[in-house]
Amino acid sequence: MKIALDGPAGAGKSTVAKELARKLNYTYINTGALYRAYTLKTLQENIDLDNLQMLTNSLENTTIDIVGEDVYLDGENVSGKIYNPTIDKNISRVADNKTVRAYLKIIQNDLICKNENIIMEGRDIATIILPDADYKFFITAGVEVRAKRRFEQNEQKGIKSDYDEILKDIIKRDEDDKKREIAPLVILPESIVIDSSNITPQQTVEEILCIMKK
16 A cells, blocks of 8 residues: 655655555655755755766765664764754755656655555656556645644744744745745645645544545
8 A cells, every 4th residue: 555645845744744644554755754864965065066077976876774763864863953944944955856756756666665554745657657556646835834844843843943034934845835846736636635734633634544545
């Protein structure tokens, strides 16, 4: 069974996907974590994304793996380093790069091959990564709701952030995702849209489970 969960930044995809995977005992893959991990590397090593030779050399010497909920970059667990305002501000330029996307698609395909029952969440799962998914869900929420959630998540992690700045970043991220030349964020006709603005992650999970039982 393959389940695709797509949606914009801050819609609660990760929380929902993790809980759904736990209830179904499926493998959970957060594809956004792959992009976050490589964004971290570009910042640490000053990788010029416009320099194809530098970028290619970097990718050829990069390993990214997901084990459970942990993300490993070149053998180091970077799970605690990839969710912060700095990564949020820089991830779009990495996600927009076709060379990076091609490299990370190989990693995602490998993860799919290794797991029979899988839940993948991201922005191009139903369209590019899992076009043959048994279920395709699109999780969304109002932009202010999403900004508030991200702000509260940062507070819980002890990360200083500004709500207005987060709101501005999410609006920009939405625009970048929709206008991206390669694999833009779109809702497919067959996707089941769930607006999580006024429901909890648990209620979203229950709604998905009810749909799957029909």
